[in-house]
Amino acid sequence: xxxxxxxxxxxxxxxxxxxxxxxxxxxxxxxxxxxxxxxxxxxxxxxxxxxxxxxxxxxxxxxxxxxxxxxxxxxxxxxxxxxxxxxxxxxxxxxxxxxxxxxxxxxxxxxxxxxxxxxxxxxxxxxxxxxxxxxxxxxxxxxxxxxxxxxxxxxxxxxxxxxxxxxxxxxxxxxxxxxxxxxxxxxxxxxxxxxxxxxxxxxxxxxxxxxxxxxxxxxxxxxxxxxxxxxxxxxxxxxxxxxxxxxxxxxxxxxxxxxxxxxx
Numbered sequence: 001x002x003x004x005x006x007x008x009x010x011x012x013x014x015x016x017x018x019x020x021x022x023x024x025x026x027x028x029x030x031x032x033x034x035x036x037x038x039x040x041x042x043x044x045x046x047x048x049x050x051x052x053x054x055x056x057x058x059x060x061x062x063x064x065x066x067x068x069x070x071x072x073x074x075x076x077x078x079x080x081x082x083x084x085x086x087x088x089x090x091x092x093x094x095x096x097x098x099x100x101x102x103x104x105x106x107x108x109x110x111x112x113x114x115x116x117x118x119x120x121x122x123x124x125x126x127x128x129x130x131x132x133x134x135x136x137x138x139x140x141x142x143x144x145x146x147x148x149x150x151x152x153x154x155x156x157x158x159x160x161x162x163x164x165x166x167x168x169x170x171x172x173x174x175x176x177x178x179x180x181x182x183x184x185x186x187x188x189x190x191x192x193x194x195x196x197x198x199x200x201x202x203x204x205x206x207x208x209x210x211x212x213x214x215x216x217x218x219x220x221x222x223x224x225x226x227x228x229x230x231x232x233x234x235x236x237x238x239x240x241x242x243x244x245x246x247x248x249x250x251x252x253x254x255x256x257x258x259x260x261x262x263x264x
Contacts, residue, residue: 026073039088047120051106053098066135067087068122068137092135122149136159147193159203167187168184197226210237
């Protein structure tokens with residue numbers, strides 16, 4: 001009996017610690033990336049709750065679309081320069097920004113906070129480039145942020161790289177003994193939300209993704225109501241270059257952006 005009681009106390013304490021510190025297990029921001037490289041313009045995005053977020057912008061060529069990159073749960077905008085440079089090389093406009101708490105920005109990340117940040121960048125793009133086609137590119141956690149924004153403010157097209165069905169679903173893969181649905185403060189229910197995103201959609205997944213099961217990404221694809229394309233990158237894990245900024249990823253974005261607007 002004493003052993004069982006002790007074990008029960010240990011489990012309760014462990015769950016309590018995980019519950020209180022769960023956002024440290026979800027969000028992994030890094031500091032400021034420093035000044036932008038040549039060709040990238042530094043800008044500031046103002047959120048509805050009073051934060052100023054740092055971002056870098058590459059001007060579109062001609063009447064090309066603008067791609068907003070919604071980062072995953074780690075790093076900062078500097079880590080997405082390879083992706084951004086590749087897209088810019090095709091004439092697309094690109095905006096790399098950091099959420100609150102990331103890249104030297106003020107604040108702490110939460111689901112509601114990232115939703116505010118996403119709205120701020122979309123509003124900024126529409127003011128800066130009125131009437132120009134806009135494409136959302138979301139990676140992993142950023143795919144969930146992009147889907148949420150797309151429900152409220154639809155883009156002309158959306159690319160989801162390694163999206164998950166919900167935070168509870170992906171947490172269940174990595175922490176199968178924990179009742180994630182009962183413990184999580186942030187939910188990101190992308191499978192439910194994608195049903196309201198009726199725009200051209202590309203879903204990209206790595207067949208060897210050890211973070212987000214490709215089956216979850218496929219479920220997002222299957223639930224999307226708009227014209228949808230499935231891109232599987234064989235042998236690619238979650239952070240492999242082929243999945244982060246490889247030729248198949250770039251081609252998928254460029255082709256979709258080309259369908260939403262000219263890229264002369």
